[in-house]
Amino acid sequence: MNRARPESIFPALEPLLGRVKKPVQYVGGEVNSVVQDWDTARVHWCLAYPDAYEVGQPNQGLAILYELLNERDGILAERTYAVWPDLAALLRDHHLPQFSLESHYPVRAFDLLGVSLSTELGYTNLLELLDLAGIPLHSADRTDADPLVIVGGHVATNPEPIADFIDAAVLGDGEQAVLDLSALVGDWLDAGKPGGRDGILTTLAQTGRVYVPQFYDVTYAADGAIAAVCPTVPEAPARVQKYVLTNLDAWPYPRRPLVPVAETVHERYSVEIFRGCTRGCRFCQAGMITRPVRERSLAAIGAMVDDGLEATGLEEVGLLSLSSADHTEIREIAHGLADRYAGTNVSLSLPSTRVDAFNVDLANELARNGRRSGLTFAPEGGSERMRRVINKNVDEADLLATVETAFAAGWRQVKLYFMCGLPTEQDEDVLAIADLACRVIETGRRVTGSRDVGCTISIGGFVPKPHTPFQWAAQAPAEVVDRRERALKDLVRSNRRYGRAIGVRYHDGKPGLIEGLLARGDRRVGRVIEAVWRDGGRFDGWSEFFDFDRWVRACAAELGPLGVGLDWYTVRERDWAEVLPWDHLDVGVDRDWLWDDWLEARGQVTVPDCRWAGCADCGVCDGLGVDIEIGPSGRPLVPVTLRRKLGVAHV
């Protein structure tokens, strides 16, 4: 039995909107948004992104699922984002709930609440969203009147810290997953909800690819570590597998992304040119959990760009992936699109930070008509030793040759990304960055014959993540990260010859420590999240809201009595035998392969990319029954047909 059509809260909301900041973010109605009749759908999704509209709206994952779901018969999908504290207070004062943007329906009226999680620091916003929606915070307290709360996204590969607050988590690619969920939940609804919530959750668990935390019992040993994670019902698998999408050409989403009226952080039409990455950077969770590499073909990318620009009126195209320059047809993509849009105001961007001359060639091609302002490269580690540890296989000669090519081609600014607090790191590994930056400026001045060259060093604290070789590593204490970053800045500043041409940007190390707690936490950390939220914690990803001391207090109060604490979760190294909170969640990469990679990291042994150097036996392809899907496809870029133009007057 499907739910009755809810009532829009807009008439009650509208008078409040004149009293909040940026009210346009709450009105919906964006170009390409989809408003469906509630009664013609058998499954009603509310897709949520637990951050502000300006951050959540451009999210590619949510955009894909939104379009995909709304295209299917019988499925309706609307969206909701975190409301700012000013509107949250007004909603509570006026007893109004969290609402969807399309029809302003109460979020609690939907069958499914699908939450996309990209950052651990969004957890308090998830609780705020549930509470504003009137959905009980704990899964155990929910009834048939509540939606199923299902999370996905990279962060959902360790949902243990939020296990009490969610009904289920999906690992891996969302496209097929949301269709499977829609079918199963739709059948359950049509059948009159047999077995109630437990009934449908059992059905979902039985698929082997949906994780239902309540069907697993976690026990702890005397030392505080997990003793065991055991399924409590026969339908729940011992290990939950991830979804892997193949043949991306058959899933060309988003085709018609929303065009917001409100200002957002990214205003471009983005095409994911491939998914997955096997460069094997040991710090990179995305590269480990999204394997194997699956490319879209040149022809499919070309068609998506043409349709996407036409449907949105946007002028900027982003060619996204984890390492875009690695696409087997990237030369044809860059050249073909640059040719196609020559003489128009369409601009192309390739967020690639690969350190080599080919990457500079691509950037030259894409900036053919425009200004050559800045190029970004990511050596990630300051010293040769550090780069071997993290498997970022770039030596100093490569970097200098690359910047030489860039400066010679007319670029004037080089931005270099690094991390601080990496495993085995010593002070001198970070200080080596200063020397590298000086060599960059020296090269730039020599090549250009001008002092008008600059280098910006951007350095961030490293946070060890689940499902990576560094999942066992001790996170560097915030004081160590802060001290090394400050010392680097001082060293750069003290250089009279090059210091003024080098900018150093770094961030406070404290948010990284909390991110680390939430990333590698277990179910006990859920109490900390709830305590922080109850104490007013919101928008922890925003420096103006983040309150480190509040987290520290909550850790002491909630974890202290259990014999663990913030340090135990973050700066402590784990050993092979320890049961990690996410060991029962299988993203495909073999645990022993990760452990070997962790040992090789400490031995400074590098691992080549399996796309060009043969299989490294990470376990993904065999375990998931999939294969690398790369080109070249041999199919050319199809020329675009001339679009209908507005009639020209004869005057």
Added chain:
Amino acid sequence: MSRQPPVQQPPPVQKLWVRYAKRGVGRFASHRDFARAFERALRRAHVPMAYSSGFNPHPRISWANPAPTGAESESEYVEIGLAEAVEPGELAAALGAAFPPGFAVVAVGPAGPSLMADLEASEWEVTLGAAGAVDLADAVARFLAADEALVTRETKNGPRTFDARAAVVTLEAAPPGLHAVLRHTVPLVRPDDLVTALAQFGVTPPDAPLTQRLAQGRLIGTQVLDPLV
């Protein structure tokens, strides 16, 4: 390799004035929000815009006196420069179809010499509801009798105090609240400034009074004339 100078763009071959309305949810968009949405709508409608020269060419769009965020308007104007001449009626239909909800094209016509010069005054309606009903007519009469009425408004550069009286051409208490013709002065007196000023004469202002611009244009006596007519 030396940096090439940007290509010089030809001047527009046709300039048009677009009168548009913002209604309903459109009033919650800021001017900057709408300006971005407008550019995208022009592209979706395939309007052959002329572009400025330089490294970052921009479509030739000149805004004039946009209504503040939160206000509705039947009478907003913008000038666009085109690279090819088009039939204004056809442009109006295509652009209107591409506008986001809450915005509508009212009319499109050939541009005059200066849009800003043609926008001398605006006619506004302010909905006050029950809050201002008591003795509104009396407060208006006393306001009109005053030589000046100083109000303070938060601006980007901090609080600013100015006279709200001198800009008032006509002001009447009429359902649903106030009806006013305001001359465009510097600083610009907005209808919410009038409400603030009337508070000094005993009117209790509602939290966010609904304001609507009915007309904008040249001021002939106390009449506001549409520049496209």
